[in-house]
Amino acid sequence: MSVQANARPIIIKRKKVVGGGGHHGGAWKVAYADFVTAMMAFFMLMWLLNATTEQQRKGLSDYFSPTIPISRTSGGGDGNFGGSTVFSEDTLPQNGTGASAQRPTESQQARGDSGMSDEGDIAAQDEVFSSLEALLVGHGGESKVMENELRHVTTRLTDEGLVIELFSTEDAQLFEPRTNTPTALLRSLASLIAETSRTVSNGIAVEGHVAAEPIVLANNLTWDRSADQASVMRVLLEQSAIEPERIKRVTGHADRQPATARNPMSIRNNRLEVILLR
Structure with missing residues (x-):
């Protein structure tokens, strides 16, 4: 009886094995961050459309898709324009062959700037x-x-x-x-x-x-x-x-x-x- 009382207790451990590889990754966080960024950009766009004038919107559009070759005062080389500006408002009055919005001719021949104020x-x-x-x-x-x-x-x-x-x-x-x-x-x-x-x-x-x-x-x-x-x-x-x-x-x-x-x-x-x- 004493021998049985001094025996070590038997402890049984049951280990639960979960299949599937453990950690699932953080791809959803990247997708959520992209979604939040897109929504922020959308609301900024709507705010700009409401808070700016037509001229300001045109300036923003030209900034992201410029139509000027290199700069306002240079055509960019010795090609068709010979290095001169592509804006007739700058060249035609100097050459005596046209007019500007500030000094128009009777036939309104200026072909460059629209005359809109900056x-x-x-x-x-x-x-x-x-x-x-x-x-x-x-x-x-x-x-x-x-x-x-x-x-x-x-x-x-x-x-x-x-x-x-x-x-x-x-x-x-x-x-x-x-x-x-x-x-x-x-x-x-x-x-x-x-x-x-x-x-x-x-x-x-x-x-x-x-x-x-x-x-x-x-x-x-x-x-x-x-x-x-x-x-x-x-x-x-x-x-x-x-x-x-x-x-x-x-x-x-x-x-x-x-x-x-x-x-x-x-x-x-x-x-x-x-x-x-x-």
């Missing part, structure tokens, strides 16, 4: 427009009356230029109701805009907008009224010492571009836009 010119023009905005709004501190007038003015900077919008309100309108007769308010605003616009030489476009009619008419008079009101604004600007040559466009948009789309008949849609073009 980034430096755009920034400089934006700075000028910002100064004009400040100058226009700055008139509001002169008197109480002027502040009331500027309640009818909003400005915004677009790719086309500086848009100065004049709009009617319930208590003060730009034209006599349902006519093309300008009120004293519009005459004062036209004088103010002309005074500000005389500090630059940019071309000017005038656009007219009116509210929709409450009923459907066989003859839609909103086209004629918006065009006539834009023409009246043009005349007021010219009477305020704006050179007629600076007026590049007078347009009537009828009721097709309402400022308050939820209520096309709102008086807020009766407005004029004076655009200082780039």
